[in-house]
Amino acid sequence: MNKKFILGIYDDEDVLLTAIENIRAGGTKIYDVFSPFPVHGIDDVLGIKRSRLPIVAFFAGLTGMSFALWMQIWMMGFDWPMIIGGKPHIALPSFIPVTFELTVLFSAFGMVITFFIVSKLKPSMKVNVFDKRSTDDKFVMAIEVKEGVTDVAALNDLLRSNGAIEVNEKEVVK
Amino acid sequence: MTEERLIISRKTNNKFFLMIAVGVVLLIAGIIFMAAGGGAGHGEAAGHEPASWSKRLFVNLWLNNVYFTGIALIGTFFVAVQYVAYAGWSVLIKRVALALNYFLPIGGAVMLVVFLFGGHDIFHWTHDYLYDINDDRYDPIIAGKSGYLNTAFFLIRMVLYFGLWIWFSLWLRKEALNEDLNGGTNSYHKSIRISAIFLVIFGITSSTSAWDWVLSIDTHWFSTMFGWYVFASWWVSGLAAITLTVIILKQNGYLKMVNANHLHDLGKFVFAFSIFWTYIWFSQFLLYWYANMPEEVIYFTERLSGNNGQYTWIFYANLVVNFVFPFLVLMTRDAKRQMIMLKIVTIAILIGHWFDFYLMMMPGTLRTDAGIGFIEIGTALVFLGVFLLAFTKGLTKASLVPVNHPFLEESVHHHV
Numbered sequence: 368m369n370k371k372f373i374l375g376i377y378d379d380e381d382v383l384l385t386a387i388e389n390i391r392a393g394g395t396k397i398y399d400v401f402s403p404f405p406v407h408g409i410d411d412v413l414g415i416k417r418s419r420l421p422i423v424a425f426f427a428g429l430t431g432m433s434f435a436l437w438m439q440i441w442m443m444g445f446d447w448p449m450i451i452g453g454k455p456h457i458a459l460p461s462f463i464p465v466t467f468e469l470t471v472l473f474s475a476f477g478m479v480i481t482f483f484i485v486s487k488l489k490p491s492m493k494v495n496v497f498d499k500r501s502t503d504d505k506f507v508m509a510i511e512v513k514e515g516v517t518d519v520a521a522l523n524d525l526l527r528s529n530g531a532i533e534v535n536e537k538e539v540v541k
Numbered sequence: 542m543t544e545e546r547l548i549i550s551r552k553t554n555n556k557f558f559l560m561i562a563v564g565v566v567l568l569i570a571g572i573i574f575m576a577a578g579g580g581a582g583h584g585e586a587a588g589h590e591p592a593s594w595s596k597r598l599f600v601n602l603w604l605n606n607v608y609f610t611g612i613a614l615i616g617t618f619f620v621a622v623q624y625v626a627y628a629g630w631s632v633l634i635k636r637v638a639l640a641l642n643y644f645l646p647i648g649g650a651v652m653l654v655v656f657l658f659g660g661h662d663i664f665h666w667t668h669d670y671l672y673d674i675n676d677d678r679y680d681p682i683i684a685g686k687s688g689y690l691n692t693a694f695f696l697i698r699m700v701l702y703f704g705l706w707i708w709f710s711l712w713l714r715k716e717a718l719n720e721d722l723n724g725g726t727n728s729y730h731k732s733i734r735i736s737a738i739f740l741v742i743f744g745i746t747s748s749t750s751a752w753d754w755v756l757s758i759d760t761h762w763f764s765t766m767f768g769w770y771v772f773a774s775w776w777v778s779g780l781a782a783i784t785l786t787v788i789i790l791k792q793n794g795y796l797k798m799v800n801a802n803h804l805h806d807l808g809k810f811v812f813a814f815s816i817f818w819t820y821i822w823f824s825q826f827l828l829y830w831y832a833n834m835p836e837e838v839i840y841f842t843e844r845l846s847g848n849n850g851q852y853t854w855i856f857y858a859n860l861v862v863n864f865v866f867p868f869l870v871l872m873t874r875d876a877k878r879q880m881i882m883l884k885i886v887t888i889a890i891l892i893g894h895w896f897d898f899y900l901m902m903m904p905g906t907l908r909t910d911a912g913i914g915f916i917e918i919g920t921a922l923v924f925l926g927v928f929l930l931a932f933t934k935g936l937t938k939a940s941l942v943p944v945n946h947p948f949l950e951e952s953v954h955h956h957v
Contacts, residue, residue, distance in 0.1 A: 417874075421873070421874070425872070453833070454831075460827055460830050460831075461827075461831065463827070464827075
């Protein structure tokens with residue numbers, strides 16, 4: 368199924384931010400905005416919720432810590448007890464460096480893997496580029512056109528009155 | 542941008558004076574109690590002469606003075622770091638840090654007086670007989686360190702540290718006032734150069750002053766990490782003090798342009814450096830624990846199980862209050878942006894690091910005679926009162942908002 372999008376092209380990020388605010392305030396849903404660089408405050412005006420990735424990091428880290436402590440206590444204390452440096456079999460201070468490293472490792476990999484899964488990033492992923500200039504010097508605001516519902520002419524006026532230097536239409540194969 | 546002047550009311554000042562008065566009363570009560578023989582029974586049980594009240598007083602003066610001098614010094618260090626890093630976010634709170642160093646001259650004077658009168662009570666190495674080969678109390682290890690650790694050089698260093706620190710603090714303050722009056726970027730560029738030189742000096746003096754004032758109490762012991770350890774303790778306490786002051790000022794209607802984003806960054810600073818302190822603490826502990834050599838591990842034995850085990854709870858509480866608590870509470874973004882959370886954590890850290898210094902100094906000086914009584918609380922209150930008087934006076938000296946700072950606009954619109 369093909370989807371149709373109206374693309375508003377902007378060349379100034381301040382104009383873009385006010386435009387996003389005005390257009391969203393008017394009740395029009397914005398599909399996405401493409402920018403050559405991260406724009407400060409764009410998440411807030413687009414109404415994007417904060418990432419919940421830190422929660423994953425915490426629990427992955429907790430898993431790593433538990434795993435490291437269990438592994439060392441079981442290996443050194445029960446599976447193959449050895450006396451090292453005259454210390455007790457289960458000598459907590461000597462386990463801390465490994466515990467720290469595994470906590471960091473688990474939370475880092477946990478975050479990266481979760482991020483790939485949630486954002487569906489994989490080698491076979493096909494990306495629709497709406498306008499190649501969004502990787503160079505233009506900001507592109509994409510609004511989905513719903514057949515019979517969206518008034519294309521009105522949308523065109525809305526975008527232009529909010530500072531778009533160009534308004535294009537694009538069909539995307541899904 | 543408009544100027545913001547802090548006004549310290551007579552009432553607030555009176556509160557500080559009351560704090561000092563209560564401290565003095567507690568101190569006198571504690572001294573009378575000790576002089577009347579309150580601690581004698583305890584001392585006899587341990588089979589040795591109990592520490593005199595004057596020794597306990599001097600050690601407490603030294604402990605609080607090193608702690609508060611460190612926080613005052615961190616004020617200058619923080620500002621210098623912000624200048625050298627070309628930081629924009631911190632412009633609105635720079636003046637708070639810059640005012641902290643108003644305590645430095647007082648700290649220097651108190652330190653000199655306490656050393657001259659109580660040096661023998663605090664530092665074992667100041668006794669002449671240790672260096673006399675004909676005396677049976679001759680100590681070859683301490684005598685071997687006499688090239689560095691002698692009273693004259695110690696005093697020269699002390700004066701040098703305070704001289705340099707105060708000089709650079711005054712210089713940075715002067716440039717800040719210049720900037721307020723004249724505008725332009727001249728003062729800014731000059732401040733960066735001053736800060737860069739100060740940071741080099743601070744890098745050396747923060748370590749050597751830690752050896753002089755804290756490490757040399759345990760004269761036989763040595764630790765290559767000690768300078769870092771004391772710096773980490775000062776730095777996180779100083780950051781906590783800055784954060785707490787910003788919050789209190791904000792709750793009293795000042796610093797209107799400071800918002801949750803600035804608090805968030807301060808919270809990150811406190812969070813990160815409480816972990817940094819733990820890292821240094823553990824790096825020092827692990828090696829001594831692992832090697833387990835008697836002359837090295839004695840330092841931790843005295844604090845963990847030695848001295849009748851009276852320091853054991855402080856040893857563990859130190860880690861809980863200064864690491865576990867800030868780590869778990871300040872972990873989330875929301876906690877770093879809320880004043881109440883930051884307030885609780887910063888107060889905990891300030892108290893926790895006072896105990897950190899307590900743990901560094903007491904086992905080497907008062908040993909089993911240390912305690913937390915009227916003298917400890919009294920001295921701490923007196924120092925806190927004097928520190929707050931000097932600090933708030935410093936805050937009133939200039940506008941709280943550096944109106945002509947080139948990065949002021951960036952700080953006002955700071956967003957994380």
